[in-house]
Amino acid sequence: MNLMETIWLNKSNFSKTERKVFDYIVNNPEHIGTYTITKLADLTQTSTSAILRFCQVLGFNGYKDFRYAMIEYLKSNYQNPSIDVVDNFIDGYSNVLDQLKTLDRKTLNKLANSLKDNSTNFLVGIFLSSLPVQALHHGLQDLDVLSHYASDHIAASHLANNVTKDSTLVYFSFSGSTDNFTRFFSTLINDMPQESYLITSNPNAKLIKQFTHTIVLPGKSLASQSIIDLQSIQLFFVELLLNTIYQKLGDTL
Numbered sequence: 001m002n003l004m005e006t007i008w009l010n011k012s013n014f015s016k017t018e019r020k021v022f023d024y025i026v027n028n029p030e031h032i033g034t035y036t037i038t039k040l041a042d043l044t045q046t047s048t049s050a051i052l053r054f055c056q057v058l059g060f061n062g063y064k065d066f067r068y069a070m071i072e073y074l075k076s077n078y079q080n081p082s083i084d085v086v087d088n089f090i091d092g093y094s095n096v097l098d099q100l101k102t103l104d105r106k107t108l109n110k111l112a113n114s115l116k117d118n119s120t121n122f123l124v125g126i127f128l129s130s131l132p133v134q135a136l137h138h139g140l141q142d143l144d145v146l147s148h149y150a151s152d153h154i155a156a157s158h159l160a161n162n163v164t165k166d167s168t169l170v171y172f173s174f175s176g177s178t179d180n181f182t183r184f185f186s187t188l189i190n191d192m193p194q195e196s197y198l199i200t201s202n203p204n205a206k207l208i209k210q211f212t213h214t215i216v217l218p219g220k221s222l223a224s225q226s227i228i229d230l231q232s233i234q235l236f237f238v239e240l241l242l243n244t245i246y247q248k249l250g251d252t253l
Contacts, residue, residue: 003073004029006058013057020044021054032070037063042177096233099218100240107197107213111170112244114195115140118168121147124156125172125234126180132172132199132234139242143249157184168195172234176205199237 001009007026014022024044025032032040040063041048048063055066115121121140125133130151137149150156163169169192171181176198182189189210198211201220208214219233 002077003069004077010057014054015050017046017050018054018057020046021051029070030074032067033074035067039175042175042179045177093232096218097236100236103217103237103240104215107215108241108244110213111168111197111215112241112248114168114197115145115147115170115241116245116248118166118195119146120162120164120167121145121170122159122163122167123147123149123170123172124159124185125149125151126153126156128231129172129174129234131231132238133170135235136170136238136241139238140245143242143245145245153180153184156180160185160187163188163193165191165193167193168197169193170197170199171207171211172199173205173207174201174234176200176202176207178206178210181207181210199234201233 004026007022011019011022021040021044024040035043037048037051041051044051051063055061055063058066060066060069123133123136125131133149133151137147140147148159148162150159169188173180192210192212194212196211196213198205198207198214199217200207200214201217203216205214215237217233217237
């Protein structure tokens with residue numbers, strides 16, 4: 001009996017929450033080989049403890065053992081050994097970069113103008129979204145544009161107290177999950193700035209409803225092929241944004 005057959009055999013043994021994990025895995029088994037337990041919990045809208053319980057029902061000690069078993073299963077049933085990893089990954093990136101040409105220019109320009117003209121800019125990105133936020137903050141500094149940023153939960157909770165209706169808020173989140181935002185920005189949920197921007201790679205992100213503007217970046221499918229979360233697409237977007245702001249500053253001189 002292979003791993004997928006074992007998962008189906010235990011379907012009735014999973015709780016309602018664990019069934020969400022089951023549904024995701026049976027529909028996207030190729031993702032599990034590259035996803036961390038935190039990322040899987042985020043995408044299934046469950047928790048790391050629910051993922052652990054799911055694995056234990058299947059007889060594994062934890063997610064690490066389950067993930068290794070899934071990798072072996074994928075090698076035997078999904079992967080084509082003739083595929084060149086380098087060519088395949090670079091081709092994927094080329095496709096994503098090409099998709100960036102269809103980026104919503106109107107919203108991009110509106111964001112650039114808002115950051116350029118506002119003296120109270122707040123930038124937020126937690127965990128793997130922290131690098132793009134720091135890059136944007138330092139790039140704005142080089143352009144003499146003032147901004148404040150938070151790249152961890154503690155800083156984010158303090159920053160939230162200073163955001164007003166007149167501020168510009170830029171929030172980076174690959175998945176667009178509501179968990180971190182509702183936990184650390186609860187004071188803003190019903191009092192968001194008019195100039196609030198969500199930067200995400202998930203067109204169906206629940207957090208979209210919370211923000212006035214959303215910019216959806218490509219790369220979600222490419223992320224499923226990588227063993228790490230893709231920060232490079234967000235960083236590339238930051239470069240686009242900073243160069244757009246620089247051009248606008250030049251036009252005003």
